[in-house]
Amino acid sequence: MQTTPANPHDIGPLEPESTAAATPFPARNYVMIALYWFSLSFLWGGFLSVVLPVLNEPLATPIFGSNNIETARGIMTGIGLIIAMFVQPLAGAISDRSTHPLGRRRPFMIVGTLGVFVALAIVGLAGSWWILLLGYVLLQLLDNVSQGAYQGLMPDVVPDDNRGKASAALAISQLLGTLVGAVIPGILQGVFGKIPGSQIDLVLVGIVFAITLTLTVIFVKEKPYRATEKVSAWAAGLSMFKGVSHYPDFILLMLARFLFLTAPATASLFFKPYLEGPGDLNNPKFGLSFIRPTVNTAGQLEVNAGASLSIILGIVILTATLAAYPFSVLSEKTGRKRMIFIATGIGFVGAIGLLIPAIWISSAAETARTLSGFEAQQSYLDPVRGTALLLVILFGACIGSSWGAFMSVDWAFATDLIPADEAGRFMGLSNLATAGCQAFGAFVGGFVADSVLGYNGLFVLIGIYYITSAVILTRVRETRGRARQQVKTEAALG
Template sequence: MSARRLSLVDQLFLSLHWFSLNYHWGALLTIVVPAAVARQVLPAQREQVLGVITAVGALVAMVVLPLAGALSDRSTSRLGRRRPFMIVGVILNVCALLALAYAPTLVLLAVAFWLVELTYNIGSSAYGGLFPDMVPEAQVASASGFMGLMTFLGIAGGGIAAGVLLSGRPLPASLSIIVLMVLTTALTVWWFREQPLLHRPPFKWREFLVGFWVDPRQHPDFAWLFLSRFLTMMGFYTLTTFLLLFLLSYLHLQNVEAKTGYVQAAVVLGGLVSAYTAARLSDRIGRRPIVSIANGIMGAVILVFLLAPSFTLMLLLGVVFGIGFGAFTSVDWALAVEVLPSKSSAAKDLGIWGISVTLPQVLAPGFGALLFYIVRRVGADQGASNQGYIILFVIGAVYFFLGALTIWKIRGTR
């Protein structure tokens, strides 16, 4: 970790690119790809097709994320360990986003989406290593609060922009992502100066590959944090992946791209209340209570919604859900940095930790697709499909409750 104390402006610049990275997926995962599936796929196959597209993409990310992080940890570039990967990653990501924007068929859009996943994670993995590199230990909580704020602002901002303003169209959505990604990458690279790594450690394939395994017996806190975050994100992606199709198929709404954006706007309102406040509060009461309470809130919101599902209730409960999600994201990074196995391999370890997000992006859509396939085999009517959404949402709530419980197994930090 750095010994230099970061100013408020430093922390803002450090977290600014995190907004773009989350805007990126808020637009694509929640709006653009589901909208393309809704336009081009028969109603009885939409959930399965969407599940396969997003699951394969996340599988690509799961491989690239820790690998790019490990290579970044070993870089001896004069620009530092992180910035070269960020620059190359954003250039390649722009090319993939343009391919997605102009894809004439759903198959080509899916392939382009998988390329977007690959290129995105080259830069984002290295960028994640800047956090432990630059933030002194005394400022981890406040810096994590900024990152949490940018997380939910980015996710919701991408959904609002792509859904409400851009009607889910791939070209304008991709162009908006490109502008933000290039701008914030340039600002981050310009603002922060890294000390180059003078001596690259000897490279041995066996040691390199073994380094991707973090033994839970030696690092139990890291393992429990991974599991808790994995469960939380399973709940999150179980909901968000199928949100647009839920509004279309279950609530039978029109203009679902915009209405999905409105739901995300409601989440932002709640998150604004809790994100930075929860990060500061965590210094006094610890990170674990914040994570546990936040998960409990999100799980309870789902169950309350199922009592009388309507779009109006969804908007109201979206604010409450946002309070939980904002609190969770505000301490997420701080917890990770505190339980990292090694500060010298921070980008690689954060890449492994990042799998707790990318793996749910594989499993949650895949399980959802399988669930709808089974439900439709058992009953072919619309009622059977609606039953699938009810089951899916209950499963999502259970994930959140399990995430709330497992965080208490961490012993090395509050």
């Protein structure tokens, strides 16, 4: 039977699970459970692609030089995301065994969020690249402590028959947070300037975290867990990998996921510097800026693509959402692999297509250089920039729809391949591929962007990620229903 919460608005713990299905679950409960995911997505929706590039550039230049700014950002992002790969599943596993009076999840969420406040302050006020790196590492560490525990909250308090709706609520919250998080930083940078706008955005992130955490702690109640045996933190973390080798199709699918998601992750991380370029017609290294440069008070050329990038990222996320449902439905009729192959093709077209506007602007620049005066050169390029930006949006939408289609089908595909009674553990491990792709994309992409290949080489590399993912996917057996049970039996015998 259900334990009655002290507050009639609280979401009470449910026991035992076998009777949970008969328990009424008001609509407001879905909102309260999903709220915290909004803050997580609001933070990361624009931080890596809009905020961090702005904060990194002036601090990295004295150490790495002006030609290696993206390498510095790639190193920083890579270190942080490698931490995220392992901290999140470890925190989730440890919270499973927490006996704190407040419950298994909320204490980790509280500590993690308080740490996020400190990390945001360090990042926003950093006066050197090393301090910025410290703040970013702390942000990844503490955010994933909170997030790892939070992902176990829904299964703890939601009745079995309501988990589908709760999952939908989490997805909507994540989408809205990502969309708002991608748009707001660019707008603030456009209104207040790059660095002040980024700092204001970090303050807003802290406020959103405070509000959503408070509501979650007050209205979502947990029953304290009474452990039957003591398990060390290391044992809890290492146990997550036990027996995974018996499911080779799942491992191959996660490798394909890793490479596929590295493509849109790389694109989003480097879209801003790709759009801004050097702004100087006499600097041919990366071609021309997609945004008209302006002259600041110091007499230097300045390009701010924050607002344009936020719009593009918003469109990418929107197309991802629109593609998710139809691809998921079609995968039930035509098969998972076929729909993923189609998604891969769409993504490949988007990646290679992004070469077109860059080449177009570079070609127009040759004519612009023959004109006399900065204003005449820029006026000639303005119409070209407008059309080129439309092409960037078009091909960016291809990457977005490909991403949404893949994620909706990939999740279902993964559940086809894993043992039903261990779905939580296996899906938690899938975060290694999800977070790992961002670390890998940032690290490799930074070196490629700063090399002689530039951003043209970067988008060719993204296309290679898509193709390699598809090749690996051909080795994965598609199994559902009886076939899934057969694979499970074979794994057990193996």
